[in-house]
Amino acid sequence: MKPLHKLNISGAEVFPLIEGGKGINGTDGKSSGYWAKEGGVGTISLVTPDEVSPEGEFIPEVITKTIRTERHREMVEYSIRGGISQARIAHEIAGNNGRIHVNMLWELADSQEMIIRVLEGSKGLIHGVTCGAGLPYNLGAIASEHQVYYYPIVSSARAMSVLWKRSFKNYSEYLGGVVYEDPWLAGGHNGLSNAEDPLQPERPYERLVALRQLLNEIGLKDLPIILAGGIWCLSEWQDYIDNPELGNIAFQLGTRPMITQESPICDDWKNLMLNAKKGDVILQKFSPTGFYSSAIKNKFLSNLMRRKEAEIPYSKEAVDEMNFLLPISPVKAVYINPADKAKVEEQHRLGYTVISETPDSTLVFLTPDEWKLMQKQRANCVGCLSQCQYSSWSGENGTTGKMPDPRTYCIHDTLMAIGHGQDIDNNLAFAGHNVYRFAEDPMYANGHVPTIHELFQALLAGK
Ligand SMILES: Cc1cc2nc3c(=O)[nH]c(=O)nc-3n(C[C@H](O)[C@H](O)[C@H](O)COP(=O)(O)O)c2cc1C
Numbered sequence: 001m002k003p004l005h006k007l008n009i010s011g012a013e014v015f016p017l018i019e020g021g022k023g024i025n026g027t028d029g030k031s032s033g034y035w036a037k038e039g040g041v042g043t044i045s046l047v048t049p050d051e052v053s054p055e056g057e058f059i060p061e062v063i064t065k066t067i068r069t070e071r072h073r074e075m076v077e078y079s080i081r082g083g084i085s086q087a088r089i090a091h092e093i094a095g096n097n098g099r100i101h102v103n104m105l106w107e108l109a110d111s112q113e114m115i116i117r118v119l120e121g122s123k124g125l126i127h128g129v130t131c132g133a134g135l136p137y138n139l140g141a142i143a144s145e146h147q148v149y150y151y152p153i154v155s156s157a158r159a160m161s162v163l164w165k166r167s168f169k170n171y172s173e174y175l176g177g178v179v180y181e182d183p184w185l186a187g188g189h190n191g192l193s194n195a196e197d198p199l200q201p202e203r204p205y206e207r208l209v210a211l212r213q214l215l216n217e218i219g220l221k222d223l224p225i226i227l228a229g230g231i232w233c234l235s236e237w238q239d240y241i242d243n244p245e246l247g248n249i250a251f252q253l254g255t256r257p258m259i260t261q262e263s264p265i266c267d268d269w270k271n272l273m274l275n276a277k278k279g280d281v282i283l284q285k286f287s288p289t290g291f292y293s294s295a296i297k298n299k300f301l302s303n304l305m306r307r308k309e310a311e312i313p314y315s316k317e318a319v320d321e322m323n324f325l326l327p328i329s330p331v332k333a334v335y336i337n338p339a340d341k342a343k344v345e346e347q348h349r350l351g352y353t354v355i356s357e358t359p360d361s362t363l364v365f366l367t368p369d370e371w372k373l374m375q376k377q378r379a380n381c382v383g384c385l386s387q388c389q390y391s392s393w394s395g396e397n398g399t400t401g402k403m404p405d406p407r408t409y410c411i412h413d414t415l416m417a418i419g420h421g422q423d424i425d426n427n428l429a430f431a432g433h434n435v436y437r438f439a440e441d442p443m444y445a446n447g448h449v450p451t452i453h454e455l456f457q458a459l460l461a462g463k
């Protein structure tokens with residue numbers, strides 16, 4: 001194994017090993033603090049981080065208001081208090097070792113306000129901000145104003161070029177690096193563009209070379225590229241280390257650090273990951289953000305897949321082959337292709353008796369309980385996303401004006417639930433495509449859960 005050289009990241013010489021930020025409650029002050037204590041970069045997630053009192057007591061998110069914009073405000077204020085409290089925890093654990101970053105999903109409603117106010121409330125404790133899921137044009141301005149480094153997450157050189165031309169060229173001083181996240185392998189949301197085929201993965205090497213060429217052209221030849229997605233042990237990435245074609249490189253791991261003593265996820269979720277098999281992680285497009293994402297095929301995901309498979313087109317008028325009148329509620333009927341009649345009967349026979357329209361002129365089938373849950377979640381929506389396909393909420397003016405999409409789900413509700421130990425099978429379990437390696441790696445034999453120290457040492461040794 002080639003030795004890993006320290007790199008200057010966010011103003012300090014650190015090991016080029018980065019804990020990938022994970023919301024909700026997939027990384028926190030404790031996990032990131034220990035990661036930094038080892039001399040790497042820890043990442044607190046700012047996606048509804050848990051608030052912890054100065055005495056160390058967990059303060060749950062409680063939403064009391066009835067108006068959605070007010071509930072949204074309660075969530076934003078909670079997240080800000082949570083982010084500041086987690087930064088304090090991370091700082092206390094890390095001492096002056098390593099670096100502490102925060103991670104934000106750009107497409108959250110009011111993400112910019114949350115970043116700004118967390119940075120203001122934790123001056124000197126946070127050294128960098130990482131942002132993905134969307135094009136974070138204002139990130140450079142925000143980070144520069146607060147004198148912290150910033151790290152856009154991109155999945156192609158093209159995305160970085162757009163960000164640079166439109167904004168980052170004016171804020172190059174605090175551009176700390178660029179995260180290249182492999183859109184076919186990484187856990188969580190994936191940045192596949194329309195030009196890329198989810199079924200045709202491309203090797204990261206050539207895409208990284210293209211990114212480095214771009215950075216060279218714009219005068220950033222030493223800027224670290226942080227490679228994320230599919231990284232397990234670094235002995236498999238030796239060709240990427242000290243490679244002049246790639247230049248300064250660091251490695252970000254999201255899935256593997258989830259199985260550590262300090263990881264905030266519950267034991268049931270850890271067990272699900274420890275026992276996952278190859279192919280259990282599915283790249284799909286059910287997220288209400290509209291992005292692709294990767295998660296374990298548990299009951300929750302299987303059900304969304306089932307719903308999608310049973311989807312049929314409809315028309316409001318009788319046209320050509322769409323001429324069979326189907327009642328979809330006591331007051332509404334639509335036309336479907338008679339060839340789909342059998343599918344409808346089958347769905348009803350299986351208990352999916354509620355028919356719901358989608359914004360794409362299709363119908364999907366739900367159980368009465370699923371429909372009730374959907375209505376409840378939409379009524380309780382806290383407006384977490386800037387645009388939500390599930391509830392049609394828009395942070396800008398209250399509604400996207402589109403029909404709510406029953407093929408998606410409430411990401412706030414389900415990530416909050418799994419992030420706090422509830423029903424691992426019936427909530428969304430984001431994971432990278434490498435998760436099956438836990439079951440094969442001797443480090444985890446007999447259910448062994450390493451400490452972050454143990455994992456860090458193993459990574460440095462290439463294991
Ligand atoms: C459970 C889970 C949640 C994640 N949440 C986020 C997130 O909120 N923001 C983000 O930028 N990346 C998120 N990620 C991506 C990770 O930060 C990391 O880049 C990715 O997992 C790397 O790929 P790997 O899982 O193959 O190691 C998440 C990943 C996982 C597995």
Ligand code: SF4
Nearest residue numbers: 381382384388410411
């Ligand atoms: S319905 Fe959409 S915007 Fe509302 S809380 Fe759920 S995911 Fe967020």
